Amino acid sequence: MDDWLIAIIKVVGIWVWVLLIAVVMTWVERRGAALIQDRPGPNRAGPFGLFQPLADGIKLFTKEEIIPTNAQKLLYIMGPLLFSLPAFSAYAVVPFGDKIILGGKEIILQVSDVNVGFLYILAIGSMGVYGVILGGWGSNNKYSILGGLRSTAQMVSYEVPLGLALLGIVFVYGTFSLRDISLAQQGTFLGFLPNWGIFKQPLGFILFIVAAYAEANRVPFDLPEAESEIVSGYHTEYGSMRLGLYLFGEYVNLVTISGIIVALYFGSWHMPYIDLGAYLGPISWGIVSFCIFFLKVSFFLWMFVWVRWTLPRFRYDQVMGLGWRGLIPLALFNIFITALFIQLTV
Amino acid sequence: MNQNPTPQTGHDTGDYVTVNIGPSHPAMHGTLRVVALTDGESLKKVDPEIGYLHRGVEKLGESLTYHQFIPITDRLNYCSAIPNNVSYEMAVEKLMGVEVPEKAQLIRVIMMELARIADHQVCIGILGVDLGAFTPFFYLIIQREEIYEIFEWFNGARLTNTFGRIGGVDADLPDDFEQRWEELKPNVRKANDETEKLLTHNRIWMDRTIGVSAFSAEDALNWGFTGPCLRACGVKRDLRIDEPYCMYDKFKFEVPVGKNGDVFDRYIVRMIEMEESLKIIDQAYKLYKEMPADAPLMARVPKVIKPPAGEVYSALESPNGELGFFVKSDGSAKPYRIRIRPPCFMIYQAFPELVEGELIADLVACLSSLNVIAGELDR
Numbered sequence: 001m002d003d004w005l006i007a008i009i010k011v012v013g014i015w016v017w018v019l020l021i022a023v024v025m026t027w028v029e030r031r032g033a034a035l036i037q038d039r040p041g042p043n044r045a046g047p048f049g050l051f052q053p054l055a056d057g058i059k060l061f062t063k064e065e066i067i068p069t070n071a072q073k074l075l076y077i078m079g080p081l082l083f084s085l086p087a088f089s090a091y092a093v094v095p096f097g098d099k100i101i102l103g104g105k106e107i108i109l110q111v112s113d114v115n116v117g118f119l120y121i122l123a124i125g126s127m128g129v130y131g132v133i134l135g136g137w138g139s140n141n142k143y144s145i146l147g148g149l150r151s152t153a154q155m156v157s158y159e160v161p162l163g164l165a166l167l168g169i170v171f172v173y174g175t176f177s178l179r180d181i182s183l184a185q186q187g188t189f190l191g192f193l194p195n196w197g198i199f200k201q202p203l204g205f206i207l208f209i210v211a212a213y214a215e216a217n218r219v220p221f222d223l224p225e226a227e228s229e230i231v232s233g234y235h236t237e238y239g240s241m242r243l244g245l246y247l248f249g250e251y252v253n254l255v256t257i258s259g260i261i262v263a264l265y266f267g268s269w270h271m272p273y274i275d276l277g278a279y280l281g282p283i284s285w286g287i288v289s290f291c292i293f294f295l296k297v298s299f300f301l302w303m304f305v306w307v308r309w310t311l312p313r314f315r316y317d318q319v320m321g322l323g324w325r326g327l328i329p330l331a332l333f334n335i336f337i338t339a340l341f342i343q344l345t346v
Numbered sequence: 347m348n349q350n351p352t353p354q355t356g357h358d359t360g361d362y363v364t365v366n367i368g369p370s371h372p373a374m375h376g377t378l379r380v381v382a383l384t385d386g387e388s389l390k391k392v393d394p395e396i397g398y399l400h401r402g403v404e405k406l407g408e409s410l411t412y413h414q415f416i417p418i419t420d421r422l423n424y425c426s427a428i429p430n431n432v433s434y435e436m437a438v439e440k441l442m443g444v445e446v447p448e449k450a451q452l453i454r455v456i457m458m459e460l461a462r463i464a465d466h467q468v469c470i471g472i473l474g475v476d477l478g479a480f481t482p483f484f485y486l487i488i489q490r491e492e493i494y495e496i497f498e499w500f501n502g503a504r505l506t507n508t509f510g511r512i513g514g515v516d517a518d519l520p521d522d523f524e525q526r527w528e529e530l531k532p533n534v535r536k537a538n539d540e541t542e543k544l545l546t547h548n549r550i551w552m553d554r555t556i557g558v559s560a561f562s563a564e565d566a567l568n569w570g571f572t573g574p575c576l577r578a579c580g581v582k583r584d585l586r587i588d589e590p591y592c593m594y595d596k597f598k599f600e601v602p603v604g605k606n607g608d609v610f611d612r613y614i615v616r617m618i619e620m621e622e623s624l625k626i627i628d629q630a631y632k633l634y635k636e637m638p639a640d641a642p643l644m645a646r647v648p649k650v651i652k653p654p655a656g657e658v659y660s661a662l663e664s665p666n667g668e669l670g671f672f673v674k675s676d677g678s679a680k681p682y683r684i685r686i687r688p689p690c691f692m693i694y695q696a697f698p699e700l701v702e703g704e705l706i707a708d709l710v711a712c713l714s715s716l717n718v719i720a721g722e723l724d725r
Binding site for chain 1: 363365366372387474475477478479480481484488544545548550551554705708709710
C-alpha cells in the first residue's frame with residue numbers, strides 16, 4: 001500500500017512540478033527575450049509580470065474553440081493531445097534527485113527507474129511527431145501541411161543522430177538506466193575532471209544538444225512554425241486551449257530535454273569535486289540533490305531562450321544537410337572512437 | 347499541357363500545389379500578394395499580384411493644389427516620408443524655375459539622410475525578422491525611434507512628416523539639434539555594430555543570404571533597378587553623385603557596391619550606406635553652421651502656386667532608389683497630371699525571376715531584402 005502511495009505522490013508531484021516549470025518558462029522566455037532586446041517585456045500582471053502565464057492561461061481557456069469547416073475533425077482534435085501527452089509522459093524516467101529516506105524507507109527521486117530508460121525516452125519522444133503531422137494534416141491548410149511536412153522530416157532525421165549520440169553514453173557507462181548513469185557520474189577521472197558525461201563524451205554532447213534543439217523545434221531549427229514563411233506552420237489553424245496545448249507541450253519538452261542533458265552529461269545531482277551526500281542527512285540530501293539538479297536544468301532552459309533570441313533560422317535544405325551530412329557521420333565517428341577507446345583501455 | 351501554368355489559388359495541378367502568400371501574411375510587408383506554384387518546398391512559378399494598397403495617389407494630385415499634395419506624398423514610402431516630400435517639391439520647383447536657398451537645401455539633406463538611415467534600419471531589421479533573427483530588429487528600431495524623435499521635434503510628425511514647402515523649408519532646425527545629433531550618432535553606430543555582430547559573420551545568416559536570389563548587373567539594369575538593389579549587383583549608380591541635387595556635390599562620401607546582387611550584398615550595401623549617411627549629415631551640419639542665422643529658408647514663391655504650363659521630370663535618390671516625379675502643369679493652381687516613378691515598382695517586376703527555382707524561405711528573404719513598400723508600389 002505504501003509503495004502505491006509513494007508512486008502516486010511521485011507521479012503527481014513531478015507532473016505538477018514539470019508543469020510549473022513550463023509555466024514559469026513561458027514567463028522566462030518573454031522576459032528573457034525582453035532582456036536581450038532592450039525592452040521591458042510583460043511586467044504588468046503581478047510582481048515582475050510573474051502572473052502573466054496565468055493570465056495567458058485564462059485567456060486560452062476562455063476563448064471560443066473553433067474547428068475549421070474543412071478540417072478533418074478527428075485528426076484535428078487528436079493533434080494537440082498526441083503532441084502534449086508524450087511530452088508529459090517522457091519525464092517519467094528522468095531522475096530529479098538522488099534519494100530520500102523517509103520513515104526508514106528509501107525512496108528514489110525518479111518516477112520509475114526503467115532499465116531501458118533511453119529507449120523509453122526515444123520511443124515516447126518520437127510519438128510527439130504524430131501530433132505535429134496529424135495536426136498539420138487535419139487542419140486542411142497548406143501552411144499547416146507544409147509545417148507538418150517540415151517537422152516530420154526534421155524530427156525523423158534528427159532522431160538518428162540523437163540516438164547515436166546517446167549510444168556513446170551507453171558505451172561509456174554500460175547501462176540504459178538514467179539513474180545508474182547518474183550514480184556513475186560521481187567522483188573524478190584523470191585526477192581532476194569530474195566524472196561527467198560531457199567530459200567523457202564531448203563530441204557526443206555537442207551532437208546531442210544540436211539534435212535536441214532540432215527535436216524541440218527551437219531556433220535555429222524552428223522551421224516547422226517559421227512565422228515569417230508559413231504563418232505558424234502546423235498550428236496555424238488552432239486556437240484556444242488546443243493551441244495552448246501545442247505551445248505548452250513545447251515547453252514541457254524543453255524541461256524534459258534539459259533534464260536529460262543534465263542527467264546524462266552534467267553530472268545529474270552531483271556537485272563537482274565534492275560529495276555532499278556524505279555530509280548531509282538522508283532527508284536534507286534528498287532536498288539538496290533535487291535543488292542541484294534543477295539549478296542545472298534551469299541553466300539549460302535559459303540557454304534555450306538565449307539561443308532562440310540570438311540566432312537566425314535555418315532553411316529546410318540546410319537543416320536536412322546538417323542532419324544527414326554533418327551530424328550522422330560525426331555521431332558514427334563518435335561511436336567508433338568511443339568503442340575503440342573502450343576496447344583498448346578496458 | 348503547359349508545364350508551369352500561371353498559378354491560381356484553388357487550382358492545384360498534378361504534382362504541384364499552389365500556395366497563396368498574402369495579402370495578409372506575416373512576411374508580406376504591407377499588402378503584397380504572391381501566388382506560388384510549389385513542388386514541395388521549391389518554387390516552380392511565382393505570380394506577384396499588386397494593387398491591394400492602391401489609393402489613387404496620382405489621380406488625387408489632379409484635384410489638389412500643389413501644396414495640398416505634399417501630405418499625400420508622405421504615404422508613398424511610409425518608412426521614409428521625407429525624401430518623397432522633397433522629391434515632389436523639387437519637381438515643382440524645377441517646373442517653376444525657383445532656386446531654393448542654400449540653407450534650406452542643407453536642412454533638406456540632413457533630414458533626408460536621417461530618413462535614409464531610418465529606412466535602412468527598418469529594412470535590415472525586417473530582413474532579420476523574416477530570417478528568424480528577431481533581436482537585431484529591436485536594436486535598430488530603438489534607434490529609429492530616436493530619429494523619429496528628431497523629426498517630431500522638427501515639425502510634430504513622426505511617420506508622415508509633410509516636410510518642407512515648395513520653395514524651401516518651413517522651419518529652421520531646432521535649437522538643440524546639435525546636442526540631439528551628437529547623442530544619436532554614437533547610438534546609431536552602436537546599434538549597427540551590434541547588428542553586424544549578430545548577423546554579418548553568423549554562419550547561419552551567411553548560408554541563408556549569400557547566393558540567394560543573385561542577380562547580374564545586366565539583368566538589373568534591364569529591369570530598371572535603382573538604389574541599393576542595383577548597387578548590390580555591382581553598378582555604381584547613385585543620383586546623389588551622378589546627378590547632384592541639393593548640394594550633394596559638396597559632400598564627400600562613398601557609394602558602396604556589391605558583387606553578386608544577392609540578399610547578403612543588399613544587406614551589406616545598406617549597412618554601409620547608413621554609415622555614409624552619418625558622414626553626410628556631419629558635413630551638411632558643418633556647412634549649415636557656417637550659414638548666417640538669418641539666412642532665408644524659403645525662396646520667393648507666390649502664395650498660390652501656379653507654375654507656368656509645361657512638364658517636368660525630377661528625381662532623387664530615395665532610400666530605395668530613384669524616386670521620380672513627373673508633373674505637368676496647365677498653368678492653373680492644380681497639377682494637370684502627376685506621375686510617380688517609385689523605385690519598388692521596377693524592382694518588384696523582376697521578383698518572379700529572382701525567386702523562381704529557389705525555396706519558399708528564400709522568397710521571404712528576397713522580398714525583405716528588396717524592401718518593397720506597398721504604399722510606394724501601388725500608390
